[in-house]
Amino acid sequence: MTTNHTGTSKMNILLTGGRAPATLDLARIFATAGHHVYVAESVHHHLCRVSNSVIKSFQVAKPNEQPEAYIRDLQNIVHQYEIDMLIPTCEEIFHISKHITSFITGCKIFSEPIERLDILHHKWKFIKLVQEMGFDVPETRLIHTSQEMKALGETGFFNKQTILKPVYSRFASRIQMIHPSRSQRSNDKVITEVGRSLSPSHPWIAQRFIHGQVLCSYSVIHDGKVMAHCAxxxxxxxxxxxxIYFEFVDHPELLHWVEQFVQRYQSNGQIAFDFIQTADGTLYPLECNPRATSGIHLFRPQDNLDLAFVGPHLLSTNSLPLTPSSNSTAMLKLAMLSFGVVSNLGPHKLRMWYQAYKRSRDVVYSxxxxxxxxxxxxxxxxxxRVSRKYxxxxxxxSTHDIEWNGD
Known part of the structure; x- marks a missing residue:
């Protein structure tokens, strides 16, 4: 087996989730490091399908419609192309992790079993876990029925600004807000609409709104130790x-929080968190994504992110964790242009947008x-077409065929 410029053996790597810009960046990073990159996707058109960094792209079954066929398709690719490592990047990771032991021994699946991933992905289970570890968390309640929603309101919980969201959700697409400054009629309408969506099998959480700076993190973990990280x-x-815009921040306190969490949970794989930091410096975790996220965009090939996946043994303890350059920024150019055109930006926000657009690289174009x-x-x-159909x-x-909601 030959070696690449970093001294690691060239590997055959299969990425899933080729639709995501983060997966495209990861494919480019691995290819630049000398690895052979393959991609499996359940939609026909996706970013990695046409990338020069990808040797071959495969269209596979839709994981949440044909889960058994999806796993068989991946197993066939792993066997035929002698894949050394399979790295899920989007929510298909949950479908794959249910069958993590069914792949051939020679292929490493860069994921944990579903039982451990679910605790992180489920918004209530995650908050309870973090609270049990002794971290600060927003005041949060689990709601199964409209009767529980009504009873919670009677306690006065909704007298303060409150976020309502399903325990399984993504992109904040279903978030509802209760705000004391709104009319009682408006808040009652939200409570009624959410109540109709509730069931014992599909609960929501009510979470106290925390004012502060929104921060995100992305890390690659081996045996409870952070190999690569960015905030x-x-x-x-x-x-x-x-x-749609990403700006690196040097945040030692946030890194320390992540290091404590993954050490206590003995995490492996990719993990990402959303936080609110209040004016007094307190970090409140909101949710966890145990998979790849947009933090990957802040790493460039020279940062050697690939080693966090395929060569952690080569990394010196003194050099950990690998981080992006301190001035790293990135954007989704088309989305940023659309935002600038359709949003009613005031002078200050418009200047911020222009400076961000001018100094950032597009994560898709190369x-x-x-x-x-x-x-x-x-x-x-x-x-x-999918949006209109459903x-x-x-x-x-954009994620309809790969979503995992605890099924």
Whole structure:
């Protein structure tokens, strides 16, 4: 087996979730390091399909419609192409982790078993876990029925600003807000609408709104130790939750929080957190994504992020964790342009947007790998068809076939 420029053996790596810009960046990082990158996706058009960094792309079954066929497709690729490592990047990780022991011994699945991932992905279970570890958390309640919702209101919980969201959700696409400054009629309408969505099998949480700075983190973990890490903020989002601009922040306190958590949980794989930091410096974790997230965009090939996955034994303890350059920024260019055009930005926000746009690289376009940029328009058309077919938002449509809601 030959070696690459970092001294690690060249590996055959299979990525899933090729639709995600983070997966495209990861493919480019691995390819630059000399590895052979393959991608499996359940949609026809996706960013990695046309990337020069990918040797071959495979269209596979939809994981939440044909879960057994999906796993068989992946197993066949692993066997035929002698895959050394399979790295899930999006919510298909939950479908894969249910069958983590069914893959051939020679292929490492960069994931934990579903039982451990579910605790992190489930918004109530995660908050309870963090609280039991002794960390500060927002005041949070689990609600199964409209009767429980009504009873919680009678305790006065909704007299303060409150966030309502399903225990399984993404992109903040279903978040509802109760705000004392609104009319009682408006708040009652929210309570009624959420009440209709509640059931013992599909509960929501009510979480006290915390004022402060929104911060995100992304880390690669081996045996409870942080191999690579970045913290970042986003001043621009698509809707309430999906970030379209990413700016690295040097935040030792946040890193310390992550290090404590993953050491206590003995985590492995990729893990990401959303936080609110209050004016007094307190970090409140809101939710966890035990998978790849947009923090990958802040790493460049020279940062050797690939070693956190395939060569952690080569990393000196003194050099850990690997981090991006201190001035690293990135953006989804088309989304940022749309945001700047359709948003009613005041002078201050407009200046912020212009400076962010001017100094940031587009995570999709690359002069030596230009085809994914054009692929975005095909993806947009396909996503719009799914959105119309199921009467869901474009964001929800983008992950409709891979969502995992505890099934």
């Amino acid at each position: 970042y903020k986003s001043d621009f989002t698509a809707g309430r939750g999906a970030s 002069a030596i790998d230009p085809h994914p940029f054009r692929e975005q328009f095909r993806i947009l058309q396909e996503t719009r 009467s869901i938002s474009m964001l929800e449509a």
